[in-house]
Amino acid sequence: MSHDSSACLVENGEIRAALALERGTRVKRGTVPPHTYAAAMADLTGELLRHAGLTSADVDYWITTSTESRDDEDEAGLSRVLGLLVPPERALHLPHPGHHLAHAASAFYSSGFGEAAALVIDAYGSLLGGGRERESAFHFRPGETPECVLRTTRDSERAAGHRRDGEIWLPLDLSGVGEVYRVVTLALGFHEAGTIYDDAGKTMGLASYGKRLTSENLFIDLLPDGGLSFGRFAGSLQELGVAVREGEELRLVPRPPRGAFTRFHHDLAAQVQAEFEDACLHLTREVLRRTGSRSLVAAGGCFLNSMLNTRLLRETEIDRLFVFPAATDDGNAAGAALYAYHNLTGRPAEPGPALRHVYLGPSRTAGRDLRPLAERWGLPARRHESPARIAEAAAAAIARGEIVGWFQDRAEFGPRSLGARSILCHPGIPSMKDRLNARVKFREGFRPFAGSVLVEQAHKWFDMPADESPFMLLVCPVLPDRQDEISEITHIDGTCRIQTVGEDTPGPFRALLEAFERETGLPLVLNTSFNLRGMPIVERPEEAVDCLYGARLDRLFIGDLEIEPVDFAGLRPERVETSFQWSASRTASRTMSAARAGIPAEGLAVLELCDGARTMRDIAAGAGLEVDAAVDLALDMRRHGLLRWAGVPVVTPPRYPLAQYLPDSHAD
Numbered sequence: 001m002s003h004d005s006s007a008c009l010v011e012n013g014e015i016r017a018a019l020a021l022e023r024g025t026r027v028k029r030g031t032v033p034p035h036t037y038a039a040a041m042a043d044l045t046g047e048l049l050r051h052a053g054l055t056s057a058d059v060d061y062w063i064t065t066s067t068e069s070r071d072d073e074d075e076a077g078l079s080r081v082l083g084l085l086v087p088p089e090r091a092l093h094l095p096h097p098g099h100h101l102a103h104a105a106s107a108f109y110s111s112g113f114g115e116a117a118a119l120v121i122d123a124y125g126s127l128l129g130g131g132r133e134r135e136s137a138f139h140f141r142p143g144e145t146p147e148c149v150l151r152t153t154r155d156s157e158r159a160a161g162h163r164r165d166g167e168i169w170l171p172l173d174l175s176g177v178g179e180v181y182r183v184v185t186l187a188l189g190f191h192e193a194g195t196i197y198d199d200a201g202k203t204m205g206l207a208s209y210g211k212r213l214t215s216e217n218l219f220i221d222l223l224p225d226g227g228l229s230f231g232r233f234a235g236s237l238q239e240l241g242v243a244v245r246e247g248e249e250l251r252l253v254p255r256p257p258r259g260a261f262t263r264f265h266h267d268l269a270a271q272v273q274a275e276f277e278d279a280c281l282h283l284t285r286e287v288l289r290r291t292g293s294r295s296l297v298a299a300g301g302c303f304l305n306s307m308l309n310t311r312l313l314r315e316t317e318i319d320r321l322f323v324f325p326a327a328t329d330d331g332n333a334a335g336a337a338l339y340a341y342h343n344l345t346g347r348p349a350e351p352g353p354a355l356r357h358v359y360l361g362p363s364r365t366a367g368r369d370l371r372p373l374a375e376r377w378g379l380p381a382r383r384h385e386s387p388a389r390i391a392e393a394a395a396a397a398i399a400r401g402e403i404v405g406w407f408q409d410r411a412e413f414g415p416r417s418l419g420a421r422s423i424l425c426h427p428g429i430p431s432m433k434d435r436l437n438a439r440v441k442f443r444e445g446f447r448p449f450a451g452s453v454l455v456e457q458a459h460k461w462f463d464m465p466a467d468e469s470p471f472m473l474l475v476c477p478v479l480p481d482r483q484d485e486i487s488e489i490t491h492i493d494g495t496c497r498i499q500t501v502g503e504d505t506p507g508p509f510r511a512l513l514e515a516f517e518r519e520t521g522l523p524l525v526l527n528t529s530f531n532l533r534g535m536p537i538v539e540r541p542e543e544a545v546d547c548l549y550g551a552r553l554d555r556l557f558i559g560d561l562e563i564e565p566v567d568f569a570g571l572r573p574e575r576v577e578t579s580f581q582w583s584a585s586r587t588a589s590r591t592m593s594a595a596r597a598g599i600p601a602e603g604l605a606v607l608e609l610c611d612g613a614r615t616m617r618d619i620a621a622g623a624g625l626e627v628d629a630a631v632d633l634a635l636d637m638r639r640h641g642l643l644r645w646a647g648v649p650v651v652t653p654p655r656y657p658l659a660q661y662l663p664d665s666h667a668d
Helices: 021-025 034-051 072-076 099-111 177-187 200-207 233-239 263-291 306-315 329-343 371-376 387-399 432-441 455-460 509-520 541-548 586-596 601-608 616-623 627-639
Strands: 006-011 014-020 116-121 131-140 147-154 162-164 167-171 243-246 249-252 295-299 320-323 381-383 404-407 421-425 450-454 474-477 495-501 524-529 555-558 561-563 573-575 643-645
Touching (some): 006 034, 006 329, 021 034, 099 295, 116 263, 147 263, 177 200, 177 249, 200 263, 200 306, 263 306, 306 474, 371 381, 371 561, 387 404, 387 421, 404 541, 432 524, 450 455, 509 524, 541 555, 601 616, 616 627
Parallel strands (some): 295 320
Antiparallel strands (some): 116 131, 131 147, 162 167, 167 249, 243 249, 381 561, 404 421, 474 495, 555 561, 573 643
16 A cells, blocks of 8 residues: 555465556556545455456455554554455554565565565655654564664655645655655656656666766765765755755755756766665665675665666675565565565465566456457457467567567566567667657657567676576666667667566567567567556556557557557547636637647647548648658647547546545645
8 A cells, every 4th residue: 555556466475466556547656546546456456366266265364565554553454444354364464664574575585585685775664653764674584584684764754745836845854865866856857747756767867968966975975884864965955956945844946847958957867876876885785784694685666776786786795686576665565465474374484486577467368369359449460370470470570670569468567568568679770769769658868778688698798797687677788899789778878777588488578589589680679668658557458559549659469469550641530628717718728738738839730620530641731741740749649638539449447436525626
């Protein structure tokens, strides 16, 4: 229960199924209205059980975890909050504080290690004595319950960043490694649309374009005793001009939406990235000293920072590292269940098997004839007789320079697309990265893309700090003599975030890479998540097909089916009418909606012609534009909900009861 909520089924100490709430609700990070939360979680839990062939009566134990539990009594009552009528003898609960313990358990009990130090760093953890967990560490040993060896707390329970009067406000007592990165990310203007959840991956990508503002630390001081100090954080924000003190709060002054990136923004990102990495290494060394361990497991959203993970391997005295793939709060359902299995059910607290893949979502294509789906959407399709054939067809399309959607049966658990819900293309055709950012993903041009490579070939292309990187959690330098060959996944600093694909990887993704190597001599492809900007990764086949109508994908491979691209020029767009209380006309309403979405004047001209009767070819002529330019504008407006394609099916999110009482929009 948090942002990024999820459900997980553990059987005999192994994760059998897991899925984040956002995949079903289609709301990024699962931030559904509070009155629908219990219903949405019940749907998610029920779906995982159905696909596993189980009912709630088959479950031996239930456990729930949350950041908002104040004590053991709260922990014990969480299942009730979700509306789960669990018999008392089946209800288990984590010892309070449970949030960081669940993070640590997810990593250790999935690592396959017999013993390890576990480090947890995120923006905030459980409520604790009027404050919150900040950074924590545990020591896991055979046959023992985990021992907490480090727990730092912040004085205030309030998480940094809340909106009031259209502004983002912060407390003065800012502290914590995760909070530093979060606040600077918000200052850079990187947050999820309509929320104050930070989009920290953008900060990591932008950092490579800059240099530190100063060699002196501005946000985090490293202390000789292994601790950290954040006393200069709030003052530095003000001196840099990204925050203003007003009374007992700070008002953030972020880069405005759609504002240009300046050298200052590049350098600010580089500054916080460098201080963040150094602080995490400092904490790691202290934890290793306290535990005497040379094995490290890690979780918490900060460990999705792949630059950090690579430095941990290269610069600390560890022999092995395991980061839980769903490192943010979606992983805590798994962590709670694994902790319960090993420590609360009377079984010996022995380590479980190593997690080798995260294809843990419900089955979506197995045994299903997908041709009626393509027919319903009016798209030509053909079926391939085997996984090897579909892999060969996809590899051939990528080799031709096409951008393809790749959808296989069970979705990945966590934020990385690892060959089940991916958009794939050639890593070496010039301008492919720019085309993908601008016309498919609709995202900032500075953002890099990852590469998926055959594991046995990885060392021939990258300076690897470890033998493998199966969950795309390491950034590695591209070997200098290889950078031109794979220019589209080589970031400005000469690195690439990589996924290694082994022979034990389920499904046909490995076969695709092998076929692509036969076609091109390259044992790797560009791999990015199968979603459009601001949307969760696609979960169901219908959502994948809808993306064909929402972006410049050239082809879709879904299960055993190959679906041809859309003829956008022949589509007939129609406006989705919007209104505002202050607007006297629909034209004025559309103008304001387009302005809010950053749609240029020529886009509004296109929008006014979208009547459901004219084709895009006709509209382009009427607006004096090339057809491709008009289609690009229409796709962007479709993404913002300003138009839809007439006669094309619409994918609708699940329906939940409406709130009986609506808040007063004018209330303070």
